[in-house]
Amino acid sequence: MRYFIPLLLFLGIILFLWKGLRHNPHELPSALLNKPVTVFSYPSLTHKDQNFTEKQFIGHMSLLNVWATWCATCRVEHSVLMNIARSGKVVIYGLNYKDDPKAARNWLEEYGDPYQDVISDEKGKLAIDFGVYGAPETFLIDSHGIIRYKYVGAISIDVWQNKIEPEVRKWMNQP
């Protein structure tokens, strides 16, 4: 009996340490979950002379994808975004983060544009209001303009089907 308790404690500690090792410290939970999107007005990257405001998120489920031409992983997730956009399950908007607008437009022309519209955030100031700390990051925003989910990292088909799409379905049916 006297050996059993320390063994139990040891196993308990091992369990916590193991769980800790599994955590990726760069995948931080968003502090903005269930909060409304910040009020903003920024130039559109792809729609000439138009401004992109938070009102554009109202009325439908949206994904806001933070990307840049200098972000190699964004290139990797791009084809998945094209597929999601084509499926029509959710509207995808882009936030072009700390990028050169001309290079960004060329990039979209060359690889394809999955975005209904793209915010041009050259200095990364708007990104701070979204709690962005790198690219790619993707936010799920519901039809009331409330942030419901955030995914850090490139979206793979697996991530879309098992993590994001369920969230889309979940919040789509909320009043």
Next chain:
Amino acid sequence: MTTELLIKIMLRLSRHFVFTNLLLFFAFFSAASFANDTSFSYQFHSPAEQQQFQTVTEQLRCLVCQNQSLWDSNASLARDLRMEVYTKIKQGYTNDEIKKYLVDRYGQFIVFKPAFNKITFLLWTIPFALLITGFFIVVFFTRNFRRQT
């Protein structure tokens, strides 16, 4: 003439492993200290403001290079957030207000010392609780052992 001599000496010395290592070591660290915000110089109204800037940024974590503070880090995000802190200081925000502004957007993780509240209560108290429990467990077991001898 002396530069030729210096170059000769350095070439001779560079054959030694220790010398090359020390050279690289210093080169690395001096490069790091020069890279800090060279493209923008912060203008403060007073030394107090400047001190406030350093104090606040030292208390905030760089989310990219996570063991560095916003004061130390050269990451792009750190530079952006330093600019935010600078702007807020000029607008007259207090240290707590600036920290709240960033915590609202990035969560408690951005502050090195998490606030003590209902949510972080366990985070603060569990280590001490475990330490005290462990102490009593050790005492309990050694007591039994002593009784047997």
